[in-house]
Amino acid sequence: ARGPVTPSGVYKAGQPLSFFLTKVHGIENKYNRFCTMDVKDILSPEMGNLTASCQFNYMFEVPWLMKQYPQQFRSKPLLLVHGFKGANKASLEADGAAYSNIRFCQARLDMPYGTHHTKMMFLLYDNGMRVVVHTSNMMEHDWFQKTQGMWISPLFPKLSKPSSTLGESPTGFKRDLLEYVGAYQAYQLKDWKDHIFHHDMSSARVFIVGSCPGRHAGDKKSHFGHMRLRRLLHDHGPEKELVRTWPVLGQYSSVGTLGPAKESWLCTEWLQSLATVKGTSCVPLMTIPLQLIFPTKDDVRTSLEGYPAGGSIPYSIHVARKQPYLHTFLHQWRSEGRGRSRAMPHIKTYGRPSPSGKELAWFLVTSANLSKAAWGAMEKKGSQLMIRSYELGVLFFPKFFEVKGAFRTTSDVDSIGGGVFPLPYDLPVTRYSKGDKPWIWDIAHKELPDTNGNMWCPP
Numbered sequence: 001a002r003g004p005v006t007p008s009g010v011y012k013a014g015q016p017l018s019f020f021l022t023k024v025h026g027i028e029n030k031y032n033r034f035c036t037m038d039v040k041d042i043l044s045p046e047m048g049n050l051t052a053s054c055q056f057n058y059m060f061e062v063p064w065l066m067k068q069y070p071q072q073f074r075s076k077p078l079l080l081v082h083g084f085k086g087a088n089k090a091s092l093e094a095d096g097a098a099y100s101n102i103r104f105c106q107a108r109l110d111m112p113y114g115t116h117h118t119k120m121m122f123l124l125y126d127n128g129m130r131v132v133v134h135t136s137n138m139m140e141h142d143w144f145q146k147t148q149g150m151w152i153s154p155l156f157p158k159l160s161k162p163s164s165t166l167g168e169s170p171t172g173f174k175r176d177l178l179e180y181v182g183a184y185q186a187y188q189l190k191d192w193k194d195h196i197f198h199h200d201m202s203s204a205r206v207f208i209v210g211s212c213p214g215r216h217a218g219d220k221k222s223h224f225g226h227m228r229l230r231r232l233l234h235d236h237g238p239e240k241e242l243v244r245t246w247p248v249l250g251q252y253s254s255v256g257t258l259g260p261a262k263e264s265w266l267c268t269e270w271l272q273s274l275a276t277v278k279g280t281s282c283v284p285l286m287t288i289p290l291q292l293i294f295p296t297k298d299d300v301r302t303s304l305e306g307y308p309a310g311g312s313i314p315y316s317i318h319v320a321r322k323q324p325y326l327h328t329f330l331h332q333w334r335s336e337g338r339g340r341s342r343a344m345p346h347i348k349t350y351g352r353p354s355p356s357g358k359e360l361a362w363f364l365v366t367s368a369n370l371s372k373a374a375w376g377a378m379e380k381k382g383s384q385l386m387i388r389s390y391e392l393g394v395l396f397f398p399k400f401f402e403v404k405g406a407f408r409t410t411s412d413v414d415s416i417g418g419g420v421f422p423l424p425y426d427l428p429v430t431r432y433s434k435g436d437k438p439w440i441w442d443i444a445h446k447e448l449p450d451t452n453g454n455m456w457c458p459p
């Protein structure tokens with residue numbers, strides 16, 4: 001089936017879920033038609049006449065980024081929000097100095113080992129504003145040979161006067177976005193907070209799930225990280241009976257130190273949040289299958305990029321050695337339906353699929369990898385949640401898209417549309433085969449050559 005080809009045509013065809021993957025070079029065209037967008041599509045004049053923009057991200061290649069904007073938008077004010085310090089900060093600011101329209105905002109990172117992972121665009125037009133929450137760094141290598149995800153908001157029209165209540169969505173999107181941006185406590189973001197105040201975001205149907213560094217206690221404990229997801233699942237999640245035997249699914253491109261045993265954090269605090277159902281978090285965790293998708297060494301070796309794809313999948317041998325229990329939950333990266341089995345994942349997603357994978361009770365696309373730094377770890381007998389990094393994702397519940405019960409899913413591009421959820425990968429998942437090993441980025445891989453005939457010999 002030939003699909004729409006213009007940016008606005010593809011965008012419209014992806015409504016109302018508006019969950020897209022990035023286009024991938026080197027695969028059959030049919031896999032880059034439905035529910036896929038490129039950075040140039042997002043910034044296209046067809047999406048709006050840009051007057052200013054703000055890019056939250058981790059890594060930026062400034063000259064490359066500027067070239068992604070249409071010529072006529074390259075002089076518009078551009079704020080880059082990053083978490084760099086010292087030499088990295090100086091280097092980024094030097095890159096930006098060449099462009100008089102670029103300003104910087106350094107996100108405060110006062111917790112050790114915290115990172116500014118959040119990937120978000122604010123796009124201000126002459127007739128409204130758009131928000132994009134995604135998973136790609138602002139560098140060429142993140143946008144054309146990997147599997148990356150994005151949610152693109154509707155065009156939010158301008159209000160006649162600023163308001164914190166007018167223009168609110170059924171999911172509290174405006175309030176939650178303001179709270180997230182407010183967490184930076186950065187004067188450089190004041191204008192963008194005003195723009196948010198000034199726009200009608202009532203058409204947003206996703207929930208914001210963010211993380212920001214700090215020790216969150218009292219009611220704030222459920223405003224960020226996995227406790228935010230626990231609260232949202234408690235308030236809007238699936239019926240307990242519907243999902244009793246359904247797995248919890250996690251898919252990510254890096255892993256942190258999760259503790260010496262699965263009971264340290266993964267299968268207690270974290271799984272307790274993700275397994276939460278409407279009205280209760282008290283579910284028998286032992287009966288819930290945990291399915292984690294993470295590329296094997298061979299997935300990376302045979303990928304479009306070959307071993308260098310593993311340069312963006314930073315799982316360290318020092319971390320892997322401390323948690324062999326994790327490998328019992330691992331499943332391969334498979335995306336035959338989307339033509340992306342060889343486009344390594346940099347997307348991060350979590351959800352509650354049925355055992356067959358044909359239904360989905362909820363779905364989260366986010367910057368957050370599987371780490372305590374990103375999701376938070378409880379302290380002081382569960383009275384506070386300690387988070388180290390900035391993260392941002394959006395959460396889809398069926399009922400906010402007029403779907404009763406669970407989403408029906410597909411990973412087959414030809415059956416996309418009509419409220420069916422376009423999965424980035426094949427479900428049900430495929431366990432690691434005997435002898436499969438998770439990709440580890442800081443050890444040599446010299447048994448077999450990769451797609452380009454090379455070996456992997458990290459320094």
Ligand SMILES: CC(C)c1cccc2c(O)c(C(=O)O)cnc12
Binds near residue numbers: 116117313314
């Ligand atoms: C371990 C760190 C330095 C790292 C290595 C490779 C890729 C990374 C990456 O892609 C992100 C990100 O996208 O936020 C963040 N850290 C990344």
